[in-house]
Amino acid sequence: MHPMDMMKVYGRVAEIYRLRIGEAVSAYGAAMREAASAFAGAGRPQTPAEAWRDSVSYAFDAAQRSLIFWDTMRQRGNNWIAHEKAGKPPLLAFDYEMVADARTFARPCNYALVRILPPDGVTLDPEKRAFLIIDPRAGHGPGIGGFKKDSEVGFALKAGHAVYMVIFFPEPVPGQTLADVSLAESEFVRLVRERHPTHERPVVMGNCQGGWAAMLVAALDPDNVGPIVVNGAPMSYWAGNDAENPMRYAGGVLGGAWTASLASDLGGGVFDGAYLVDNFEYLNPANTYFTKYYSLYSKIDTEPPRFLEFERWWGGYFLMNREEIKWIVENLFVGNRLAAGKAEWAPGKTFDLKAVRSPIIVFASLGDNITPPQQAINWVADLYPTTQALKDAGQVIVGLMHDTVGHLGIFVSGAIARREHAQIVDLLDYVEALPPGLYGMTIEEDRSGPEVKYDVTLTERRVEDLAVLQKYNRNDEIPFEVVANVSQTNSRLYETFVHPAIAAMVTPEMGRVVRAVHPLRAVRWGLSDLNPWLKAMAPLAEFARGQRTPRDEKGVHVAGERFAATAITAGWDLYRRLRDATVETEFFRLYGTFAMLDPDLTAPATAAALVEQPPAEVEAALAAIREGGFTDAGVRVALIGFKRGGNERRLSTLKQIRELVGYELGLLALPSDVAQAIIRRQSIIVDRNEAEAIATLPALLKTPQERSRLLALLDRLLANMEIAPEAASVVDEVRQVLAVADASPSLPRGEGAQVVPFPLNVA
Known part of the structure; x- marks a missing residue:
């Protein structure tokens, strides 16, 4: 890069840093002015007697709150100790039974x-497919997918599906690798399918780390995996935007993957999940060190049960083998090799995400940091550079985006x-009937009745439109390739010169001691009945609960307390903003410099601009345009109608179509993989040559009876549904083409088919 161009880049980085510092200071000033204004407006004239009563009641209330607060912390510690002694079982709100133990x-x-x-x-419906939910092994234990009655598990059960979960134990099996885990999860999918042999392939739902684990399983065993739901799961690890996603710089700041190896060596060959939890808590120091505790204090009469429930899961730290965390950091978080097809699970064997044939639903949130x-x-754009490439691959991907919910809220929020x-x-009962493509999912609410009713709209999107989420056309991902190269060098140096010495000195017993005194654990066992001061305080706290003194919530003392809380939170937020801005700026100054000096480094978006040749499946589908039967013809006409009717599909409409003609069409009687193959093939034909797709319908409907039967189904839809004029026009074209076929002497003729009445109450 020319020196002048480099100076422009440096100037841009410095300008962004200056703006972020200014925004941080402005935000702090605005928060403090708002707090001061609230404090000034909270006071009211008081007589000396009123002021005295307010002071006394506030003092007594504060003392009682403090006793109950510290007693709640003691209970948290006791719960943690009890959970540890019990072996840290899954924290599920449902009973369960063991099916298979991969140990x-x-x-x-x-x-x-x-x-x-x-x-x-x-009551479970034996005709519905099973669900398999994979929870994240990212520091905590399993159970987040079924933490509450209103959860992924709960709503799958309410819908009548059998539900299975992949759980894990606190201690890894010595020597296990991530490949062993993926192969075990693949075996679990096979077992679930065996237990439901008359039904469709199971839905596989993964949360966070469990999301990419689900994708690995689907890549290893695509024939047994049904629709996949990926909730809040990182798949494209270098992606993000400046001033929004500070966690993506961690690998570069620490010099790569060698720190995970160091942490494992200090643990006697075992990686402590508490370090991963530290990373999460690092993101929001205000909440970590103050806000969640002040929330408990300020709502001390109602908040403790919720606080203790969540902390029981948050404080359960699970372990990984050195080999596992090393593979994860090197291949995923630092190396970003998964979407590139370079993540090996065995020598010469990689996880190929293009092998995944099942529909995929991706749930993410703009509020997830x-x-x-x-x-x-x-990763969708990394695998399929264009919309046409995605369709030609026969893949269905549905994206659901929330505006505000945070990462944990995706899994644990009842709402x-x-x-x-x-x-x-x-x-999920309908996603396999969608033609290949990328869809945006939106949820509409109808609150006109006593209960909220929902409907889902699926809008076709272009892969190219994913760029709207990005700044700089993904050019800011180029320095991360430098990080990956630096990480490889540092890891080799560490493994050669440092690892042997530490591994020889730190025994497994020493590793257990190191884990026991980790700050996240020490603060729990230190604030428990093991602490004689807190244990002695328990009776006083119980007395305080029974003798609560009300305080004046509009008094000057409460206003002062809230002002102080706001000031502390604003101070922590100022620190976080300044810290993140500085880390980000130094990251791009360091690694951006090396990236600019290497002309071979390109952004993923640049590489994705290459247009692939149509795969063999496309050529085969077009060559078979005259092949098929009644079901193929019906699917083809439906796809043409949807294409003409616009780029939106409503779930309520899909349900109505299934009720009216779904079973008689024959598609629902087929195994899901056979039905999907028909939809993929006909979608390619319609997408590539719509006119010929209509003209060749008589070749699929070989008898007058079949042609009359299809027209009768189309007439039923027109009579019972509101259909856009553009879509309805397809029926007229089909009628004309089939009429010509009936009039042709080369084809058999008849009086017409006897259409079997179809029950309209079939769901």
Whole structure:
């Protein structure tokens, strides 16, 4: 790069840094002015007696709140100790039974498959496909997918699906690798399918780390995996935007993957999941060190149960083998090799995401600072550079974007479960009937009645439109390739010169001691009944609960308390903004310099601009345009109608079509993979040559009876549904083409088919 161009880049980086510092200071000033204004407006004239009563009541209330607060912290510590002694079982709100323990497999690992037992009042439908939910092993234990009754597990059960979960144990099996884990999870999918032999392939739903784990399983065993739901899962690890996603710079700041190896060596060959939790807490120091505790204090009469419930899961730290975390960091977070098809699970064997044939639903949120939307969805553009490439591959991908919910809210929020996850479960019965393409999913609410009713709209999108999530056309991802190269060098140096010495000095016993005194653990066992001061305080706290003194919530003391809380939070937020801006700026100054000096480095978007040749499947489909039968013809006409009718599909419309003609069309009687193959083939034909697709319909409908039967189904739809004029016009064209075929002497003629009446109440 020319020196003048480099100076322009440096100037731009410096300008962004200056703007971010200014925004941080302005935000701090605005928060403090708002807090001061609220404090000034909270006071009211008081007589000396009123002021005295206000001071006394506030002091007594504060003392009682403090006693109850510290007693709640003691309970948290006791819960943590009890959970540790119990072996840290899954924190599920449902009973379950063990199905398979991968610790007994030929390639053992610390994973297991369990079946969720339906609670009282829930009846499973034996005709519905099973669900397999994979929870994240990212520091915490399993259970987040079924943490509450209103959860992914809960709504799948309510919809009548059998539900299974992949759980894991706190200690890894010595020597297990991530390949062992993926192979075990693949075996779990096979077992679930065997237990439901008359039904479709199971839905595989993955949360966070479990999301990319689900994709690995689907890449290894695409024939057994049904629709895939990926919730808040990072897949394109370098993606993100400046001033929004500070976590993506961690690898560069620390010099690459060698730090994960160091942490494992200090743990006696085992990586402590508490380090991963540290990374999450690093993102929001205000919440980590103050806000969540002040929320407990300020709502001390109602908040403790919720606080203790969440902290029980948040404080359960699970372990990984050195080989596992090393593979994850090197191949995924630093190396970003998954979407590129370079992540090996065995020598010469890589996870090929293009082998995944099942429909994929991606749920992400703009409010997620751990897995930003860019990391959740950009892999689509990396695999399929154009919309046509995605369609030619026969892939269906549905994206659901929330505006505000944070990372954990995607999995644990009851409101999200009732709205988003319930609609995802509903959509899964229809997603395999969609033609290949990229769809945006939106959820509409109808609150006119006593209960909220939902409907889902699927809008066709272009892969090229994903660039709207990005700044700089993904050029800001180029320095991350430099990080990957630096990481490889540092890792080789570490493995050669440092690892042997530390591995020889730190024994597994020493590693257990190091883990026991980790700050996240020490703060829990230190604030428990092991602490005699807190144990002695318990009776006083119980007395305070029974003798609560009300305080004046509009008094000057409460106003002062809230002002102080706002000031502390604003101070922590100022620190976070300044810290993130500085780290980001230095990252681009350092690694951006090396990137500019290497002309061979290009952004993913540049590489993705190459247009691939149509795959063999496209040529085969076009060559078979005159082949097929009644079902193929019906699917073809439906696809043409949807194409003419616009780029939107409503779930309620799909349900109505299925009720009216779905079973008689014959598609629903076929196994899902056969039905999907028909839809893919006909979609290619319609997309590439719509006119010829209509003209060749008589070749698929070989008898007058079949032609009359199809027209009768189309007339039924027209009579019972509101159909756009553009889509309805397809019926007239089909009628004309088939009429010509009936009049042709080369084709057999008849009086017309006897159409079997179709029950309209079939769901």
